[in-house]
Amino acid sequence: MGGAKFCRFALFPLMLLMLLLLPGRMVAQTDYVTTVTLKKLAGTPVGYKGETYANLFDGKKEDGNSSKWCCEFRGSAYVIFEASKAGIPVGYTITTGNDNANFGCGGRNPFSWKLYGNNEGKNGAWTLIDEVNKDKVLQDKNNTSYNFPCEGSTSYKYFKWEISAIHSGSILQVGEFELKLNTCTHLKADGSSALGAAIKTVEPTCTEPGYTTKECSLCHLIVKEYLNLLKPHTLTHHALKAATCTETGLKEYWQCNVCNKLFSNKAATTEITDAANLVIPANGHTLDSEGNCTVCGANRYALFNNLDGITDVTITDNGGYPWQILDSKAEGMQDLGFTIPNGSNVLMSSNYHKPGSSSETVIRFNVSKPILLTSQILVSSEENKTLFDFYVDNNKELSISGKKQTEYKVLLSVGEHSLRLVYKKGNRSDANADRAFLYNLKTSVTIDDYVADYESSNNTLTFKKVTSNNIESLDLNHAVIVNKPTVGDMCRLLGINSTAIKSVVFDKSFKTYAPTSLYGFFRGLTKLETIKDLKYLNTEQVTNMSYMFSDCSALTSLDVTHFNTAKVTNMNYMFYRCSKLTSLDVTKFNTANVTNMSYMFCRCPVLSSLDVTKFNTANVTNMSYMFESCSALSSLDLSNFNTAIVTDMSYMFYGCSALSSLDLSNFYTKEVGNMVCMFSGCSALKTIYASEKFVTSKVQSGEGMFAWCKNLKGTILEYNNSKTDHTYANCGTNGYFTPVFEYAEFNEGTGTLTFRRGLSKPERAYALNLEASEPGWLTHKDEIKKVVFDASFANARPTSCCSWFWYCTNLATIEGIENLNTENVTNMGVMFCRCQNLSSLDLTNFNTGNVTNMYGMFSNCQNLSSLDLTSFNTANVTNMAYMFDGCSTLTTIYASEKFVTDQVNGGDMFNECRSLKDYSFSKRDSKYANYKTGYFSKLVGKNGDDKIGAAGETLATDNLVLDDNKDFVAYEPFAAKAASYSRTINAGTTWGTLCLPFEVSLDGQNFRAFKLLSADDVTETVELEEIEGSIAAGTPVIIKMKDGATELNFTEADKTIAKDVQTAETADANYKLQGIYTKKEFSKDTDNNCYIVKGDKLMNPAKLLGTSTKSVGSKPFRAYMADNSSAPAAGARMFSISVGGSTTAIEQLETTADIKAEYYDLQGRRLQNLQKGVNIVKRGGKTMKVIIK
Structure with missing residues (x-):
């Protein structure tokens, strides 16, 4: 029962009193009538014109017929109203306004309020009926009603609704307020009861009276008539x-x-x-001077009882605060913050709230055999002011402050050892439980742990996993358990200097070790020359790589291409002072979550090349000293850097003396406050390219920004050592930057708007807009017919596409949109709004990872029938309201699981999208922006040039029609509600192959299907086995037509579509039958081991290519046989062949590449065709045996 609360507030005497006061029968007022009307009496604020509080009670709350109360909110608002008939309030309904979901209109709903009632009038005393604080029910949706219950027991005629807070902003908005009143007394005119016969009776319990439900003949509501009975409690006695x-x-x-x-x-x-x-409460221990209990006899040695391999334990205290046995009743224990398991043997520090003191105890013991000692350690103290130090054999193993619970393991050899526990307090450090604990010691002679093993002969430290049932059999005298944060710490435990390490090796067994931090892991290994197999250092869970290779000044090479950095947030000082690194491949780094890159490559003076073009810096705030003193770098491509939230760029390029130019034209520096010495010492720097986005409006420290940049020249200004601060960071005549312009130019003659990037801008061209501002070219919105993104614009990195083509109603085509790089864009609001002449839009290259606003993005694009948004990642989008509003001909929207709506305002997202499958006007918000239960489809494949979309909890497409002239590609498995395929067989052709992505039943088919069992050119034997029942999806087979049939027709329902074709190998794996969904051209050189079915013979395509035939190909949904041996021989079957790029009839090929075959049975009788069993086949001078089962 410990601490569990029973929320029972009604005491027995109170219950008894209630029963005495109740009438024999009590009617519950829980239902309401709908005939009561409400009338406003008073209120404040009144509201805007036409939007006063009177509208709350006019009944207009539907789309197209609504009104609202909308007013300035200054901390409080109320409305007083009168009911047409008094009644008991049992609930009320609040309806939102008509535009709550619109852009900029969110947050207007009430957040906290009270509802009062009285029977005196608007000036009477009010009685509280209901109160709501910090409401979570009302949403920013348009004309949406929400119900709130209230438990009234008194009838009122007058009411007051008082609002004390709204969700956000300064405008209050409510569409309708409806009150639910129960006005019926359930009494007839003569005073007799109007309640009918009992419908249902519920027996009383010991806490609840029973009741009977009856129907009122006046209001026809079902009411409860309570009985004044309670059953006695059934009690069980629990002794002290x-x-x-x-x-x-x-x-x-x-x-x-x-x-x-x-x-x-x-x-x-x-x-x-x-x-x-x-x-x-427990009594707690009564302790003697050594920390042992004088009442229960518990003592400190219990922690070491029955530990295998440990003997002769002695405990010595240093100072006046010995470590004692656990006392759960001691002061501060209620603030521990962790749980120590019941029954644990524990030692804890005793200098609680003793500023400047130290609780220190030493435990000495003998180890009789090699063991692994495991201990649990818990610290609950003030961060950074109190330290717990844990020593093993006088080596400090741990130093912990704050609150932490951890396990620690150490390998101990035979001999004497010691543990020293020191809890040292600062002058004022009394937070949390203000104690440290050591508990649950265990020993083991087995090991299954990660170790660092040092080999002194070659100064190599190897990280590996060791698993053994006998530690004594292993040589672990120079190994430590990997539970220290850095290599340097492990070296100290091994008793060696970290500068002794010349090589670090990661064994393959170490790859399952998954640290969460690699902070300073190799830091200070100044003699480290090589790191072997770094790929086995698992970085999948790592969040911190700061200082990881700092001061590894002897490293000449470093392979970090296998690093998984998806969770890393901190990379500062990562390669600091790696002074011999000449190159570094960081192109595989995922930096999407990194916030700090300061000092990352600082003082890497011989690093001659560095490719950071793949870096995602959208979340980086600190780039100070990032490339400082990288004096061998002659070039640096930062064209993909997103600097929109960076605040510090001080010393970023300081001392990069080999750089002759820097292109910072995509730098957006609106948040940067520190640019001190940013380019200082860049003595070879001649040109810095920048755009209008490089601003210094927030810079507070910018001195020396261009100091010693003696070769730097701007548009006009040449370097002057008296002009070196941030005021010269501009593209004007008094700045050192060379402008790069990103602009749009309108051609009135052709109606074409062209986006370009270059070193000059035409006089009448328009600069790109920033954030939510309106672009200048919209002055021509009615004239724009065509948009072109010039190839030069591919290097531009706009940060906003807001309103770019807003109301360009005559825009019909967009060319070169692949040159629009959107990786830095945050705002796509109303980007294509009202582009009603656009019939197609290719957004497959769009990167929306940083976009937050998609409000009205495609609104009223009335001519678009489909949109492929598969590339859209909407994890950061917060506004999708009206995104597809008015796209009346839109039938298909492709999207992936990356299109998420968890945090968006998505009101009216699909408003009037009436052509979407299963569209409903009541289902038009962002809840339906998915392919499982909404309007989206997932792109699961291509059928020729046609996209295949699937939807539903189990992905399914409606109808898949396969065709020999269309390649079929599936991106993932899916289902088809209907699937079909047909093929015309050339007259006289008996044999062929088939491979379909759906299962085919063989019942009633006009062909037989076979699988390949064996094919041996030496024994001239081909063995087939007939398939019964069905052909599995994706399975290649050889088929034989029946009775001269020339058509294949398959129509199947509700079939799973196999993504991949299968390979059917022979038992000896020498041959395989390979299926294909797409056309295949056979190469004379690389496909000389392939064999295709031709007529009823076996043929290698290379033989055909040796004739006048220029090329041999196979149509989709066939199969070919391949010889897996190292030296394949020629000969096999051929099928559906392309010659010279076009399909040629089998008969034509036979005239150039075939000799007629003859068939015999074992008795030598001539056969018309192959039969089940053994067949003798003669082809020219060659005879072979064919077995068909």
Whole structure:
């Protein structure tokens, strides 16, 4: 029961009193009538013109016929109203306004309010009926009603609704307020009851009276008529349980077996509402000077009892605060913050709230055989002011402050060892439990752990996993358990200097070790020359790589191409002072979550090349000293850097003396406050390209920004050592930057808007807009017919596409949109709004990873029939309201699981999208922006040039029609509600192959299907086995037509579509039958091991290519046989062949590449065709045996 609360507030005497006061029958007022009307009496604020509080009660709350109360909100608002008939309030309904979901209109709903009632009038005293604080029900949706219950018992005629807070902003908006009143007295005119016969009777319990439901003949509502009876409690007695030193006790009490209520007396008149009040606290230990209990005999040596391999334990205390046995009742224990398992043997520090003191104890012991010692350590102290130090054999293993619970392992050899526990307090450090704990020591002679093993002969430290049932059999004298944060720490445990390490090796067994931090892991290994197999260092869970290779000044090469950095947030000082690194491949780094890159490559003076073009810097705030003193770098491509939230760029390029130019034209520096010495010492720097986005409006420190940039020249200004601060960071005549312009130019003659990037901008061209500002070219919105993104624009990185083509109603085509790089864009609001002449839009290259606003993005694009948004990642989008509003001809929207709407305002997202499958006007918000239960389809494949979309919890497409002239590609498995395929077979052709992505039943088919069992050119034997039942999806087979049939026709329902074709190998794996869904051209050189079915013979395509035939190909949905041996021989079957790029009839090929075959049975009788069993086939001068099962 420990601490569990029973929320029982009605005490037994109060229940008894209630029963005495109740009438024999009590009617519950829980239903309401719909005929009561409400009338406004007073209120404030009144509201805007036409939007006053009177509108709350006019009944207009539907789309197209709504009104609202909309007013300035200054901390409070109220409305007083009168009901047409008095009644008991049992609930109310609040309806939102008509534009709550619109852009900029969110947050207007009430957040906290109270509802009052009286029977005196608007000036009477008010009685509270209901109160709501910090409401979570009302949403930013248009004309949407939300119900709120209230439990009234008194009838009122006058009401006051008082609002004390709204969600956000300064405008309050409500569409309608409706009150639910129960006005019926359930009495006839003569005073007799209007309630009919009993419908249902519920028996009373020991806490709830029983009731009977009846129907009122006046209002026809079902009401409850309560009975004034309660059953007595069924009690169980629980005797007193005394407390001990370590265990709590319980007071005497009685508990009801039915309702579980607790009582302190047998008569059940005094209820215990909180079970915690029954608990008798543990007495706690009475300790002697050595920390042992004088009452229960518990002592400190219990922690070491029965530890295999440990003997002769002695405990010595240093100072006046010895470590003692656990006392759970000691001061501060309630603030521990962790749980120590019951029954644990524990030592804890004793200098609680003793500023400047130290609690120190040393445990010495002998180890009789090699063991692994495991201990649990818990610290609950003030961060950084109090330290717990844990020593093993006088080596500091751990130093912990704050709150932490951890396990520590150490390998111990035979001999004497010691543990030293030191809890050292600062002058003012009393946070949390203010204690440290050592508990649950265990020893083991087995090991299954990660170790660092040092080999002194070659100064190599190897990280590996060791698993053994006998530690004694292993040579671990120079190994430590990997539970220290850095290599340097492990070296100290090994008793060697970290500068001794020349090589680090990661064994393959180490790849399952998954640290969460590699902070300073190799830091300070100044003699480290090589790191072998770094790929086995698992970085999948790592969040911190700061200082990881810092000061590895002897490293000449470093392979970090296998690093998984997806979770890393900190990379500062990562390669700091790697002074011999000449190259570094970081192109595989995923930096999407990194926030700090300061000092990352700082002082890497011989690093001659560095490719950071793949870096995603959207979340980086600090780039100070990032490339400082990279003096061998002659070039640096930062064209993909997103600097929109960077605040510090001080010393970023300081001392990069080999750089002759820097292109920072995509730098957006609106948040940067520090640019001190940013380019200082870039002595070879002649040109810095920048755009209008490089601003210094927030810079507070910019001194020396261009110091010693003696060769730097801007448009006009040449370097002057008296002009070196941030005021010269501009593209004007008094700045050092060379402008790069990103602009749009309108040609009035052709109606074409062209986006370009270059070193000059035409006089009438328009600069790109920033954030939510309106682009200048919209002055021509009615004239724009065509948009072109010039190839030069591919290097531009706009940060906003807001309103770019807003209301360009005559825009019909967009060319070169692949040259629009959107990786830095945050705003795509109303980007294509009202582009009603656009019939197609290719957005497959769009990167939306940083976009937050897609409000009205495609609104009223009335001529678009489909949109492929598969590339859209909407994880950061917060506004999708009206995104597809008015796209009346839109039938298909392709999207992936990356299109998420967890945090968006998506009101009216699909408003008037009436051509979408299963569209409903009531289902038009972002809830339906998915392919499982909404309007989207997932792109699962291509059928020729046609996209295949699938939807549903189990992905399914409606109808898949396969065709020999269309390649079929599936991106993932899916289902088809209907699937079909047909093929015309050339007359006289008996044999062929088939491979379809769906299962085919063989019942009633006009062909037989076979699988390849074996094919041996030496024995001239081909063995087939007939398939019964069905052909599995994706399975290649050889088929034989029946009775001269020339058509294949398949129509199947509800079939799973196999993504991949299968390979059917022979038992000896020498041959395989390979299926294909797409056309294949056979190469004379690389496909000389392939064999295709031709007529009823076996043929290698290379033989055909040796004739006048220029090329041999196979149509989709066939198969070919391949010889897996190292030296394949020629000969096999051929099928569906392309010659010279076009399909040629089998008969034509036979004239150039075939000799007629003859068939015989074992008795030598001539056969018309192959039969089941053994066949003798003669082809020219060659004879072979064919077995068909």
